[in-house]
Amino acid sequence: MTLKSTQKRILTGLFIMMASLFVAMGCGGNDENPASSSSDNTTNPPPPNPLPTTTVVIANFTFSPASVTVTVGTTVTWRNDDGIQHTVTSDSGSELESALLSQGGTYSHTFNTVGTFPYHCTPHPFMTGTVIVEQ
Ligand SMILES: [Cu+2]
Numbered sequence: 760m761t762l763k764s765t766q767k768r769i770l771t772g773l774f775i776m777m778a779s780l781f782v783a784m785g786c787g788g789n790d791e792n793p794a795s796s797s798s799d800n801t802t803n804p805p806p807p808n809p810l811p812t813t814t815v816v817i818a819n820f821t822f823s824p825a826s827v828t829v830t831v832g833t834t835v836t837w838r839n840d841d842g843i844q845h846t847v848t849s850d851s852g853s854e855l856e857s858a859l860l861s862q863g864g865t866y867s868h869t870f871n872t873v874g875t876f877p878y879h880c881t882p883h884p885f886m887t888g889t890v891i892v893e894q
Pocket residue numbers: 820844845846880881882883886
């Protein structure tokens with residue numbers, strides 16, 4: 760009698776242990792969901808840049824477009840596609856004074872003043888362009 764009731768207790772205890780193990784494993788599986796959902800806590804994409812930009816391409820000894828009209832605060836970027844070095848140099852003043860740009864090189868300038876800014880290429884003075892900055 761006593762032996763049988765002891766066995767019963769042991770069996771019951773084992774059953775409870777296994778049942779609680781099963782529950783614990785189930786909980787472990789559930790824990791992975793909040794862990795994986797925290798992975799969409801990635802860095803947010805940066806806000807779109809509100810500053811206006813314009814690109815002038817230098818190709819075949821030509822600034823293209825030769826004349827651009829922009830609003831104050833616009834950043835203009837020149838990109839040299841030629842295999843020959845060019846500059847972006849103000850005809851007068853120092854608003855634009857790039858170094859020699861090799862192929863693929865760029866020069867950027869932000870225009871914060873209203874006005875007309877004619878420029879040329881120092882090695883090739885026949886290459887000319889104009890930036891018109893409006894309010
Ligand atoms: Cu040039």
